[in-house]
Amino acid sequence: MRLVIARCEVRYSGRLTALLPVATRLIMVKADGSVLVHSDNGSYKPLNWMMAPCRLRESSPSPEAAAMGVAAVWTVQNDKTTDRLEIDIHEMLSDSAFEFGVDPGLVKDGVEAHLQALMAEQITVLGEGHTLVRREYPTAIGPVDILARDSRGGTVAVEIKRRGDIEGVEQLTRYLELLNRDPLLRPVAGVFAAQEIKPQARVLATDRGIRCVVLDYDAMRGVDDVESRLF
Template identity: 65%
Template sequence: MRLVIATCSVDYAGRLSAHLPLATRLLMLKADGSLLVHSDGGSYKPLNWMSPPCTLSVMEPDDDQRAAGITEVWRVTQAKTADMLIVAVHEILSDTAHELGVDPGLQKDGVEAHLQKLLAEQIELLGDGHTLVRREYMTAIGPVDILARDGAGGAVAVELKRKANIDAVEQLTRYLELMNRDPALSPVRGILAAQSIAPQARTLAEDRGIEVLLLDYEAMKGVESRIPTLF
């Protein structure tokens, strides 16, 4: 990544036109070819930018531009649309380059995979006597997040969501219909487990005999002592 602090003006030409008058700005050139123009404000959002695929050409100013104080002209051209971002550089105050390497990507905390792992490890949160059979129990229409047995040996299918809505209830209903056709499992009880559950989803679940489990992710990680409540 190349980071340039420069006094410059910026013009965008293409399907729309935009102009940034002369000021000191941060020009961020990324390895993917994109160019972003930032000011010292506006949080993460650039004032203007050109997304890849694009190419950067650095040109000498003509006589009129040089007379206006321009030392070099950056022309960034979008390969697909031919839109152009033109940066007229008057003075470069700082110019640094950094090799950042391959980014592993954003790893979100509290996603459904984390909830599944924690609930499998704390299967007793489903109720006393529950034991884990397996995670990702495969059915003909996809995997059920958790298959467990209750204290009486009955099968329990658990569908996990961060935010459960009516679609989650419908999904678990379809799993239960299939699983209850298997004599080795039937009868199968359903539990919808989530960090938050829409009122309509709760009503539909209760109408279909599906239990609802509210999960406290922080408590499950051991950060707090609150215990999820089974309704």
């Protein structure tokens, strides 16, 4: 992990264009090549980023850029698309590198882990015609619980929780933003699945076009006969 604090201008081009004017920001370069640009506000979400696979090239500025105070230029090019992140470094305030080693990953509680395994086996709880692509689909910010295909072949990303709250919806939103940058996957639909979904989380998910699915843990385990219920 490389952590750089610098006064910089950031330009994004590709499917869309975006500009971050000169300001002091944190630039994170991860071991997989991902580059994320953070400010000192806005919570955990980066202002802009480029997910792996991509290549970072550092170069000297043009004479015109140097005359405007640019000391170095970083160009981050996506390997699969034309998306590009260009960072003009005006002043380097800090540049540190750390070796994190292999991360063991998120350890889910027993119920969430079992729900994920059960859904992978019973993927049609999402709807007839759904098929499993894989569990723990890797992204630059962590694994998506389940990646599936719907009956029309569209990509579906599923986040599974025991109790679904707003943070779970935010987590799935971040995954969807990354996955929808991949031309081989997009458009990617989101499903927020939980045993219980809080009302605020359901409202937020619906507002963002994310489908909510309530999971019956006992029925999925085969210990509850739903056909014999009175209610």
